[in-house]
Amino acid sequence: MNALASLNDLDPQYPLPRIYDFLAQPENSEMLDYVFRDPFGCHVFPGDIPRYPLANFFADMEKDIRAAKHIHLWAYIPTCRYRCHFCQYPTVILNPAAPSSQQVFTDVVDLNIKEAQMWLERIPSLAHAEVGEFNIFGGTPSLLPEAELRRLMAFYRQHFNFSQATLRFEGEPGSLGKPYLRVLKELGFSKISFGAQSFDDRIITACGRQHSAAECVETINNARDIGLEWVSVDLIYGMLGQSVSDVQADMEKALQLALSHIVCTKLHMEEFMKTRTGVSGDRASLWQKKGLIDINNMSFPGLGKQYQMRELVEKYLNPGYVEHPTMYFHQQHRPAEKWKAIITDLDQQYPEVAIGMGGSSKCTRSEAINITNFKSYKEALNNDCLPIEESRGISPHLREVNAFKMALSTLIPVDDAVFRQRFGGKSFMDNPSIKQTLEKMARKNLLTVKEGLVTLTPNGVTLVEAIINTQFDITGASEA
Template sequence: MDQDLELLNLINNQYAKPEVITLLEKPENKDLLEYVTSDAFGAHVFPGDLPNYSNQQFLAVMNEQLAQPHPIHLWVNLPTCERRCFFCQFPIIIVRDRENLQKNTQKWLAASLQEASLWLEAVPNLKHVPIGEFNILGGTPTLFSNEQLDELVSFYRKNFNFNSETTIRIEGTASTYTIDKLQKLKALEVSKVSSGIQSFDDQVLLQANCAHTGKDSIAYIKNAKQIDFYSVNADFIYGLVNQSVEQFLNDIQTAIDLEVSCIVITKLHLKTFAEKRTAVSGEKEALWQIKDARDKIQQQGGRWSTLGEQYQMREEAVRLLERHGYREHPTMYFYHPDKKPEKWKSLMVDQDKQFAEVGFGMGGSSSCLRAEAINTTTAHQYFEKIKQGLLPIESVRGFTDQGVVKKSLQMALSSCQPVKENIFKQRFPNDSLFEGYWQSIFKGLEKRGLIAIDEGNKVISLTPVGQTLVEAIIHTELG
């Protein structure tokens, strides 16, 4: 533990000591320190507390919930990438030569559409429930040809309940967002484009094995804005090899100057996501997860930032973003003052929503009130299941009554928005945030400076330092 505190205090003296370090130094926050030094990522999948849940049970409770007309987040994972970034844990498939690309993407497209048909059979209400946002994730979906993307979007429009409120969002690498691709996406009525830019610094990108350059990213943002997408988003990682606090802040300033609609800042996480089931990771480790590889980079002169510097990056970037009117909603996602928070995230985690999510493809994850499921992350198994006419679900967990309440609060806190007693009581009339068990949890967090309690308005909010530590809070104090 002393060693953890020592590492935490290795900071860049040109910047202030992060508030979060002062908090983590206190003995009463030992559990939070342990969580953050384990380097876990914690805010995508909210794991169920009933391990012995069957696929049939999951499909039945999902179908029951989808009978309600609440808009859902529907997504598909198109897993092909040109190369593997050294930090990437996602279940992806590398297609190196362009010649094989069309064949490979076609194979994935066909399987993905077949899988969607299987879900429609197994969960009949999926056909009727309104789609709030349809998200084409990856991998690199923008490696798919214009015709393939056309086929994909047309299939979904035809077979699912897309309406005037439905939005379509896609992710891709900056170098694959050509003007032609962007125009095609616009023609398909995709209104939101997003890219894992990670950094604008070419040396940092090269070290991380990213396929794009800083120039590609600037071109992507400018071209997408010119073509007038509603949202032009950019994701950044802090803690990459050879990245300094100053460089990271320059990246965020550049994104602000370019008026990016939503700026996502994620800490570099090297712990396998699947270990805690809080996100989905593929069967293959990221290179940087291997200790020998990390040591080699260091021996060759590469520099890993310390946890203390990572917190400096986060706290300084948050100050910068807030000065320009950006707001965090949910954790890590900062939206532009003229835009709205990310819809797919809001549908999933906002306290007044928390609607269902259904994800197709390798590593797709789905969740409803009473259960969550994750698809296989192995390509061979995925194709085998689809060939046999089976859903590629690999693991399912249910939620106990208490688990449902806990998940709802974990999600609500992860939205970084105030948690309200009146909304809580509408869903859980026999429970209260201001009495009994939850009161004692929240009073404890208040004493430690992690949340603020407004007794008069019956509202609980994360403090700024609580916002930084929200993943640790929801998986230790509420976990």
């Protein structure tokens, strides 16, 4: 199916999506092609100087961490008990109950601690920097046996400055029972997050997951019972067998559950490694390998239906929720995700340090991505090498463009006064690439520029990923 045919795959029971006319116009084919290929590109802003020396990267991190109010620190635990059909994340699949798995968990924690010690040696300010939020991401960290989780947390608490940190933990509903949630609370976690993907068992099963919608609801209720009010649930739209009305049912359920935070992502099929996500992709997902083919009389909804789904998400979650950044919704009376704000809000954009397989760490001047393969990751650490696969620098031109793009991704109006504070009085309009893009996007009614404030229009909000990834000249050629 080509992009236009996919856009024309619509559910007649629902209104034509607002974005349809814009994407159907031939002059907007670049954006249509982008959203059709559908990479996961909005939450990473890669550097432009390849093979950046690691010594320079650590010096940049040291400098930025010293100047930062706080940082985002995270540990990545790659273990999972099955592999979902959409997932490309670096995972180690195991049966958590098998005796042989206990050694894997011990290894994962040992390796993570060893890597963290190496980061602490190379970046001296890291030990004192105020951690704004500490996340344990996965994979499925909730598979870690309690003793291993306690060992990991004891290390982090002892070696990093958690005096002002909020602690957030990612799990999977089938392994986040009440006793485990109690341990998390006792260890100081106040936020949990997990993937439900859908509240429909048929859809959950079709994407290869081995938990039920009832377990998701039970996890939410259990978390609340023990005083964990901050529960963020991941939902995906565009999956195998999913209809527009299925997404409507998911939204009704989400509202009924009064979730504090919801992440609603369009199914991403493009290879993660091409654009990279926060955690770099490892290998193709099952759905990528097979292509978008019908399975058991189920098919994948096209782009038109996906935008009908996205409109339903907006309809249900506005006005009770605020989207900040794109795809991340929080209840209006609660704050946005702290870690996201730390790394993307224009008045922050502080460093991020990621410890574990596939993690990516960055500051304003450079970034480094870890190895995504478990065997190679282990080998590197066993040879006393930091498991960094790639490091890139960020040129002065790109620093401004990236700062602007990150700010745009938050969906908060981008304020030139804040930009000037960041860049020695320079306006974003002084950067020819940003200026050109803003003028073009304003002509297309995707944003407005008024009194130093850039505000996305509703169509701009829907297409923010495409704007960020197709409309900026990142080479600085337009400066010449």
